[in-house]
Amino acid sequence: MVVKEIASRPMRRRRGVRVEARVADDSGPALAIWFNQPWVARQLAPGANVLLRGALKRRHEFHVREWEPFEGAEAPVHTRGLVAMYPAAQGITKRLLRELAQRARDAVREVPDPLPASLRVAERLPDRPAALAAAHFPEADAEFEAARRRLAFEELLLLELALGRRRRARQAARRGTPLGLGGELVDPWRASLPFELTREQGRAVEEVDRDLAAEHAMQRLLMGEVGSGKTVVALHAMLRAIESGRQAALMAPTETLAEQHLATLDRLLGGLVPLALLTGSTPASRRRELLGRLETGELGLLVGTHALIEAPVRFRDLALTVVDEEHRFGVRQREALVAKAPDGRTPHLLHLTATPIPRTLELTSYGDLETTALRELPSGRRSVETHVVSGERARARAYERIREEIARGRQCFVVCPLVEVSEALQARAATVEAERLRETEFRDHRVALVHGQLPSRDKAAAMREFATGSADVLVATSVVEVGIDVPNATVMLIEEAERYGLSQLHQLRGRVGRGAHGGLCVLFGDAKLPRLAAIATESDGFRLAEIDLELRGAGEVLGTRQHGLPRLKFATLPEDEELLVLGRAWAERLLEGDPELEAPEHVLLQDAVDSRFGDRSAGAQDEALSERSPVARSGRPPA
Ligand code: ADP
Numbered sequence: 249m250v251v252k253e254i255a256s257r258p259m260r261r262r263r264g265v266r267v268e269a270r271v272a273d274d275s276g277p278a279l280a281i282w283f284n285q286p287w288v289a290r291q292l293a294p295g296a297n298v299l300l301r302g303a304l305k306r307r308h309e310f311h312v313r314e315w316e317p318f319e320g321a322e323a324p325v326h327t328r329g330l331v332a333m334y335p336a337a338q339g340i341t342k343r344l345l346r347e348l349a350q351r352a353r354d355a356v357r358e359v360p361d362p363l364p365a366s367l368r369v370a371e372r373l374p375d376r377p378a379a380l381a382a383a384h385f386p387e388a389d390a391e392f393e394a395a396r397r398r399l400a401f402e403e404l405l406l407l408e409l410a411l412g413r414r415r416r417a418r419q420a421a422r423r424g425t426p427l428g429l430g431g432e433l434v435d436p437w438r439a440s441l442p443f444e445l446t447r448e449q450g451r452a453v454e455e456v457d458r459d460l461a462a463e464h465a466m467q468r469l470l471m472g473e474v475g476s477g478k479t480v481v482a483l484h485a486m487l488r489a490i491e492s493g494r495q496a497a498l499m500a501p502t503e504t505l506a507e508q509h510l511a512t513l514d515r516l517l518g519g520l521v522p523l524a525l526l527t528g529s530t531p532a533s534r535r536r537e538l539l540g541r542l543e544t545g546e547l548g549l550l551v552g553t554h555a556l557i558e559a560p561v562r563f564r565d566l567a568l569t570v571v572d573e574e575h576r577f578g579v580r581q582r583e584a585l586v587a588k589a590p591d592g593r594t595p596h597l598l599h600l601t602a603t604p605i606p607r608t609l610e611l612t613s614y615g616d617l618e619t620t621a622l623r624e625l626p627s628g629r630r631s632v633e634t635h636v637v638s639g640e641r642a643r644a645r646a647y648e649r650i651r652e653e654i655a656r657g658r659q660c661f662v663v664c665p666l667v668e669v670s671e672a673l674q675a676r677a678a679t680v681e682a683e684r685l686r687e688t689e690f691r692d693h694r695v696a697l698v699h700g701q702l703p704s705r706d707k708a709a710a711m712r713e714f715a716t717g718s719a720d721v722l723v724a725t726s727v728v729e730v731g732i733d734v735p736n737a738t739v740m741l742i743e744e745a746e747r748y749g750l751s752q753l754h755q756l757r758g759r760v761g762r763g764a765h766g767g768l769c770v771l772f773g774d775a776k777l778p779r780l781a782a783i784a785t786e787s788d789g790f791r792l793a794e795i796d797l798e799l800r801g802a803g804e805v806l807g808t809r810q811h812g813l814p815r816l817k818f819a820t821l822p823e824d825e826e827l828l829v830l831g832r833a834w835a836e837r838l839l840e841g842d843p844e845l846e847a848p849e850h851v852l853l854q855d856a857v858d859s860r861f862g863d864r865s866a867g868a869q870d871e872a873l874s875e876r877s878p879v880a881r882s883g884r885p886p887a
């Protein structure tokens with residue numbers, strides 16, 4: 249554009265100035281406007297050539313966001329048509345980057361393409377030189393998007409190949425204990441169950457059987473909400489170990505959970521095999537006796553806490569470990585468990601988690617675990633009526649509802665605000681709230697209190713009071729999140745719900761509506777908050793995990809889970825999930841036929857994987873794969 253006339257004038261309604269310039273080029277005249285940048289009027293004189301970028305507001309009226317003067321009559325070639333926008337780096341201007349890109353334009357034609365031609369044809373992807381040219385010098389938006397898609401796919405394919413190769417290497421290194429699938433115990437046990445396995449449980453059991461029979465040790469993550477029937481699948485696996493004359497252990501993060509597991513297994517087993525509990529509070533004499541029976545192999549099935557992995561615990565032949573709530577155990581503890589198997593073999597590992605992992609994360613950060621999901625609840629998903637409310641009137645109504653439920657013989661949780669800075673503060677707040685409720689709203693009822701600062705004896709006593717029905721209301725901090733199972737509890741009331749994360753809220757809500765009576769969840773908070781709006785309308789935990797990922801972004805979610813996601817240049821997750829799934833499928837297919845990517849048509853691919861995501865030594869790759877950076881959103885030049 250050539251500047252015809254330029255002037256600075258005060259704005260009419262707001263304070264400040266706007267600079268207006270009449271400009272023109274071959275396409276005709278336009279009015280360019282800068283807000284609050286009075287110096288522009290001094291820097292651009294009539295007759296100057298200028299390149300403008302901004303938003304076209306009305307016909308020919310332009311709000312300038314970026315501008316660059318240029319010499320000569322014609323705009324430089326790198327600024328014609330759609331112009332790539334590069335994130336400027338220190339010392340390198342956007343303009344310089346554009347010029348460099350322009351100079352490299354011819355060289356791009358020589359760039360090798362790592363994607364095998366057959367793949368490119370099957371997926372109708374442009375080749376790499378064409379994609380690079382279109383990404384930097386697109387002639388239309390659609391062309392740019394096709395180029396970006398191709399580059400993002402390539403990036404995700406390389407990632408999945410790196411993960412897949414690492415997974416295979418680890419698998420090969422984990423010599424396991426192949427278990428026979430005789431069925432001497434499993435078959436009669438299955439026949440004795442008062443229910444049929446669901447379709448998903450059936451599939452899970454098949455996958456587990458296949459893993460157990462293999463030469464390398466299983467590493468499987470079984471995801472499913474509380475009540476989705478994970479324990480049944482785990483027990484199936486444990487019985488496989490026992491019917492082969494070996495041992496199995498189940499490890500839970502807390503004593504309460506370990507006790508609950510023991511009770512569940514006991515009920516599901518109906519005395520079929522002996523089992524025992526080992527925790528920190530197992531008395532010394534009992535403990536000695538258990539350890540003896542473990543060492544002789546007489547005891548096949550052990551349930552417990554971290555106590556299971558302490559040094560004096562020796563199994564005769566541990567073939568399988570089930571780890572409940574996998575993310576609560578550190579890597580080191582897991583390794584200690586692995587060391588419990590005899591003669592350097594690795595026990596099969598089955599992780600159970602009630603926190604659903606969205607597909608995006610499953611395919612990136614959890615690349616090392618095979619996964620199975622139980623999405624449906626055997627009993628059907630009874631949705632818990634959920635309300636997000638605020639204000640005194642709503643609060644009074646909520647307490648009224650709760651008193652009605654109690655009058656019907658039901659029970660209620662009151663969960664106090666999460667105080668991350670101090671457990672002591674949180675405990676104090678819960679204590680105060682329990683007192684308040686005892687004196688006011690629930691004057692005529694029995695209110696128990698549990699929080700993390702109580703001695704474990706008192707904690708257990710409070711839980712027991714509630715579980716046996718001798719308390720009507722349990723005021724609690726977030727400690728009730730895990731484990732507690734009281735089918736008679738029908739109301740979950742959460743104070744300052746906005747302090748909790750989406751998955752925590754879902755877990756808390758999962759504490760009610762488990763019996764025959766349905767459930768009610770009242771969240772005190774702002775109903776307009778996206779997180780609270782989501783929990784109010786959605787009951788599927790997997791769906792909520794995906795929404796959480798969308799709301800927070802992959803970097804944030806991974807940060808809190810302490811898992812790394814590699815830095816990506818072209819792809820954005822979870823938005824590019826479809827490409828990720830495609831990349832995984834292709835990676836599997838390619839590695840299946842050519843595990844080392846040695847075939848001539850894969851040599852470039854192998855080089856690309858190595859240079860992008862580290863070499864094949866597992867250590868170097870771990871590092872390259874787990875740069876703990878948020879997902880990069882920059883770096884793609886918008887047209
Ligand atoms: P999770 O460990 O995932 O929380 P459980 O395995 O403890 O779930 O199962 C929850 C409840 O559902 C248990 O009481 C269990 O006996 C029951 N259950 C499990 N599978 C089925 C099924 N296929 N049909 C009916 N009930 C089932």
Ligand code: MG
Nearest residue numbers: 474475478479
């Ligand atoms: Mg369970």
